[in-house]
Amino acid sequence: MSARNADDSGIAVIGLGRFGCHLATSLTQLGHDVLAIDRDADRVQKWSRHLDRVVQADATEEGALRQLGVVDFRRVVVAIGASLEASVLTVLALAELDVPQIWARATSDKHALILGSVGAHHVIFPEAETGERVAHLIVSKMLDFIEFGDDFAIAKVRVPDALVGRPLRELAPAERYGVMIVGAKLPGERFRYADPATVLTTGSVVVVEGNIAQVQRFAMLG
The missing domain is CATH 3.30.70.1450 (Regulator of K+ conductance, C-terminal domain)
Incomplete structure (x- = not known):
């Protein structure tokens, strides 16, 4: 049985910048199993000391996401902020995998519009929202x-x-x-x-x- 069906508490967070790591930490403190993904080896090494599951991968690649088991997660958060292209391509890859809830970070209204058009279900603006607040919204009704x-x-x-x-x-x-x-x-x-x-x-x-x-x-x- 897949994780999507067996355990709704698991959440994948892609991008471990300031917002992503804060969000991943908040979700962990709320008792959720978090898979954290970042393409930067130094960030992965740094946050592996604080989070249970941190892996290095290029999340824009659908095959890499599938190999990591992201397809089994009901909720995935794209917290990438530095690269608009990587953010959009990651959301597109998640949409191709039919992830039920795709939350994505936007840095502008235009970015938010693009994210929604390629498959994001919820768009968040970290400049106006804390990691704790977004964590509560993601895991509750x-x-x-x-x-x-x-x-x-x-x-x-x-x-x-x-x-x-x-x-x-x-x-x-x-x-x-x-x-x-x-x-x-x-x-x-x-x-x-x-x-x-x-x-x-x-x-x-x-x-x-x-x-x-x-x-x-x-x-x-x-």
Whole structure:
């Protein structure tokens, strides 16, 4: 059975520049099995002391990716920033391998447009987003995530089925899940502050706050 079917926790990170290594480290700290790939031997040697699986390879080559087993990963992040050509060719190779979720770093709007056109499903701008934040978005169902300090976060999440149809005062999310629901957007309506009488419907989006682990667990309920 392939890793794609057997274990959804594995994530490949291609490119170990400042953003890529930060992202790979954050994903590892979140308990995910990370395969890190870079074409530069010095970077591979440096990060092999900090990450469990670091290999040297040219990720623009579809055959090299296949040989490394990247085809078995559901999620792959192309964190290459120095070379637009290498970034685009790597995304193209991953798309040819039918990787279900391709996340790619963009350095400009034009770069982002090209990445999307060749197969990237999600485009990220590291200049505006930290490695920790992107790591949380990649591994959860959160629509957005902001971390404050060491152990507090706010996230935007699609409402879990268990919270649909009853007022928040009955659901008591703070007691059951350890998070406060501070805002809600019902389908066709604008965001508004949530109160005990708020009733969530299917398709609603909520803003929750709590410690990082609690927010992460709540996001996985959906």
